[in-house]
Amino acid sequence: MFATRATRYNVADWTPFQRDPLKELADECRRQGIKLFFYYSQLDWHHPDYWPRGSTGHKTGRPEGGDWNRYLDFLDAQLTELLTNYGPVGGIWFDGMWDKPDADWRLPQTYALIHRLQPAALIIPNHHRAPLPGEDVQTFEQDLPGANTAGFNTQTIGGLPLETSLTMNDSWGFNLTDHNYKSVRDLIHYLVKAAGQGANLLLNIGPRPDGTIPREAEERLHAIGDWMSRFGGSIYGPRVCPIAPRSWGVTTQRGDTVFVHVLDWNDRALALPPLPGRWRARIWPNGTSVGIVPSVAGLTLVLPAATAESFDRIIALYH
Known part of the structure; x- marks a missing residue:
């Protein structure tokens, strides 16, 4: 060629x-x-x-x-x-x-x-x-x-x-x-x-x-x-994956923000392993607040309901 x-x-x-x-x-x-x-x-x-x-x-x-x-x-x-x-x-x-x-x-x-x-x-x-x-x-x-x-x-x-x-x-x-x-x-x-x-x-x-x-x-x-x-x-830019891939999806990180990509999960509660520090959560990129419950076992997110159009529900975790 x-x-x-x-x-x-x-x-x-x-x-x-x-x-x-x-x-x-x-x-x-x-x-x-x-x-x-x-x-x-x-x-x-x-x-x-x-x-x-x-x-x-x-x-x-x-x-x-x-x-x-x-x-x-x-x-x-x-x-x-x-x-x-x-x-x-x-x-x-x-x-x-x-x-x-x-x-x-x-x-x-x-x-x-x-x-x-x-x-x-x-x-x-x-x-x-x-x-x-x-x-x-x-x-x-x-x-x-x-x-x-x-x-x-x-x-x-x-x-x-x-x-x-x-x-x-x-x-x-x-x-x-x-x-x-x-x-x-x-x-x-x-x-x-x-x-x-x-x-x-x-x-x-x-x-x-x-x-x-x-x-x-x-x-x-x-x-x-x-x-x-x-x-x-x-997903663009320097990527660190703070949580190993799970059956429900993956995580990425840019700076101090951790992105939780929920690809296949129907329940409203999603349990994450422990992450150091205190975290807040919001839907990304629109900024709607997401419930987050810390515990000894880790963090539990209260997810928004999935829709047919939501290929990837992205939750941003930030300090």
């Missing part, structure tokens, strides 16, 4: 498009003040030297043989182009190492190359393992950190910043037949739960072949944006 010199099998040389979409994207990101990140697939279903085969791509017509180190040289050559031809790069999001988990991917060499060419670029590997040296973010595919409901993620949470990556339906790319879109409620809950574990949410959409966004995805993005414009202050 960029004008690489490492192979003629690219969008500029191999297709009628005859342009470099990454250059156009990089130029527009600079104009809009958006940091540019690149997704790079370590897994390759076309290159003849991606050998031995991994767990996928066995019927792509490649020769039964190849030079693995030559493939890794090709990978590093493309990364060099990405990190030198498009201006400042915020990071590289790697995917596909899970296809050959036991192979020697020469990660120290590749990571050193990235840090030398773009010292500020983050390395975010989607390899489903505990963090390795040289990496900057730990990401969890289709899962909250440590949950492993998907069955292939590590349950080990390291000391790096966290991210969870999620599809809006069941597909990473555009899939005409995949109408199993998550509801706005479910997506907002996932966003809040990720924040409640100190994690960034990377929400994927698959554009149509002409580059437009499917209507279902567009509607959900607008709805999430509307929610964020009103309630994003409770």
Whole structure:
């Protein structure tokens, strides 16, 4: 998907498009003040030297043989182009190492190359393992950190910043037949739960072949944006989670304010574990007072009644 010199099998040389979409994207990101990140697939279903085969791509017509180190040289050559031809790069999001988990991917060499060419670029590997040296973010595919409901993620949470990556339906790319879109409620809950574990949410959409966004995805993005414009202050910025995630929801903290995100709780009383100090409570952001009863066991909040529209009842605790 960029004008690489490492192979003629690219969008500029191999297709009628005859342009470099990454250059156009990089130029527009600079104009809009958006940091540019690149997704790079370590897994390759076309290159003849991606050998031995991994767990996928066995019927792509490649020769039964190849030079693995030559493939890794090709990978590093493309990364060099990405990190030198498009201006400042915020990071590289790697995917596909899970296809050959036991192979020697020469990660120290590749990571050193990235840090030398773009010292500020983050390395975010989607390899489903505990963090390795040289990496900057730990990401969890289709899962909250440590949950492993998907069955292939590590349950080990390291000391790096966290991210969870999620599809809006069941597909990473555009899939005409995949109408199993998550509801706005479910997506907002996932966003809040990720924040409640100190994690960034990377929400994927698959554009149509002409580059437009499917209507279902567009509607959900607008709805999430509307929610964020009103309630994003409770999850944006430096986040500390003073209470571990519970079945009813999560907590976040900004400064001295603790935000209690009640996502799934029908009772009017909600018991919290002890928090040091004396606290008052109000609905956030409208400021309506909420009853709070301290005890030796902790704090009990007297919640407002839930409504069908209240995806997240947010209670702000403050001194």
